[in-house]
Structure formats: C-alpha cells, structure tokens
Amino acid sequence: MEKVARGSLLGIEHLEAAEIAGILKLARQMDTRKPRPLLRGKRILLLFYEASTRTRSSFEIAAQSLGAATTLVLSSGSSIEKGESLLDTVYTLRAVGADLIVIRHPNAGAPQFIATHLDIPVINAGDGMHEHPTQALLDAYTILRHKKTITGLNVAIVGDIYHSRVARSAVQLLSKLRAKITLCGPPEFLPEVATTLAPGLQISRTVEDAIRGADVVMVLRVQKERLAGMNVSLDDYITRYQVTLPRLRLAKKDAIIMHPGPIIRGLELTWEVADCRQSVIVEEVRNGVPVRMAVLTRALGGRR
Ligand code: CP
Secondary structure, three states: OOOOOOOOEOOOOOOOHHHHHHHHHHHHHHOOOOOOOOOOOOEEEEEEOOOOOHHHHHHHHHHHHOOOEEEEEEOOOOHHHHOOOHHHHHHHHHHOOOOEEEEEEOOOOHHHHHHOOOOOOEEEEEEOOOEOHHHHHHHHHHHHOOOOOOOOOEEEEEOOOOOOHHHHHHHHHHHHOOOEEEEEOOHHHOOHHHHHHOOOOEEEOOHHHHHOOOOEEEEOOOOHHHHHHOOOOHHHHHHHHOEOHHHHOOOOOOOEEEOOOOOOEOOOEOHHHHOOOOEOHHHHHHHHHHHHHHHHHHHHOOOO
C-alpha cells in the first residue's frame, strides 16, 4: 500500500484483528453522551460526492461530540459542480485548514487516491463497490452488544453481494474475527469469485439454507435498477430471497437481524422483519456515533 497519513482508515483489508479490537474497545469508552472534547481545535471536513443520511450525520455528530469543528462539502452546491477535480478539491480543503477528511465517493479507490496526495488522515465513508469500513466496524460493535464473541458465529449475508461495499467490508472484518460466513443471493449478484474475498466463505443458493442455524442475519440493500440491469425480476427476487418471518424462524432463536440501511420494506425484507424483536437495525445506526468517535480519535490522536 502507498504511504498515507497515520490514522487513515481506507478499508478493512489492511487492518489487523488487534487494530479492529482496539477501535471497538475505544468505541465502548466513547459510548456515553458525556462531552469528551478530545479533538477540540481540530477541523474535520466531510466531503460527500454521494447521498448519505446515516454515515454523514453520525460522522458529524461524532466529530462535534469530540469538540471538533465540522464543515460539510457536498458535490452539489460546491465548485465540484463547476468541474473542479477531486484532487484540486481536497487541496483546497487542506488549504483552508482541514485536519482530516472524511470522504464518500462513487468511485472505488477515491479515498486511497486522495490519501496518497495529502499529509492529513483520510477516512473512507464508502467508495463505490469497494469498501465501507466504518459500517463494518459499527456492525461488529452491534453484534458484540448481543453476543459474547464474534469467533465461531454463523453469519448469513443475504442480498446483492456483488455491488455491496458493505458486504465487502463486513466479510473481511468478520473473517478476521473468525466468524463463519454464508453468502446468499441470485447468481447474478453472487459470482463464485465472491468466495475469494476471504478464506472459508460459503455460498448458499437458497435463503432457507443460508439462514438455517444463523446467529446473525445481515440483509443487504437491493436496488430495483440493479435488478433490472442484471435481468433479475423483482417478483422473482422477492419470492426467492426476501427475508420474511417464516424464513427468519430457521435462524437460532436468539439470532439478530441487521441491515446497513436505507431499508426498502417489502423488497429485501418484510415490514414484520424490519420491526421484529430481533431486529437491531436502528441500534446499528445509533452505534455509528461511538464507533466513528473512536475512528476520529484514533486518526487525530486525541488524548484519552
Ligand atoms: N449505511 C449507510 O451508509 O447509510 P447512508 O448511505 O445513509 O450513509
């Protein structure tokens, strides 16, 4: 990997299990509403080239909870609309005093690219179909609020694996923590090559087989335009892969159901599943704040 500023978080791929454990431990210490001005005087730039509700708001709240100042730059309404390049945009943000840049971009590799041109940490808030590392960290954090350990857990990941940066980061992180992962989705969304993402991955062609005996059922977002682009009919997807209450009953009794959001009720999961007792979907969003506080503190070396 090319040299980047210490504290950057560009993906899960290059994180050691011990570093993951360290971030999760720090997040537990951050998990209070007590003011914690560890980053007072720091300036955090949130650079979003794609829509976001959860990631953007939780990074902003995390930064402000740590006493940092935040500035949001969106592709619409900024000079990006006038054709300014990504590199010139981040040089501009550095020149106005950014100490750290959080970036979401539709192109895989954009965070890595800017990180190699900057002397400040860069945090990947989702890049194309590549990675969404803070989502994987908050998912692990959420699992650990319900299960003693991730090692040995049966995790079923259901949906559009191929296009999902959430799946790519989750698979890498959960594999490093030695979960047993089964991927499930239509063949168009789940090529055999997916098993090379991490050692020991299983593929299941039926959602029933994937969910049976699972401790964790992670449902992914499915976009109608992607179904159309891959010639998968919406009705067929719903019939074969939608996570429903009868299907969820195949999982362990204490299984939790997760989804990174935004959820499309009636497509990848039913209303009943989204709101059921086992659903931790809202809790995942909540946990985004302490986890992102930990990631920012690690990046900027805030005194603990
Ligand atoms: N999970 C997630 O990244 O949601 P947003 O797109 O709303 O940030």
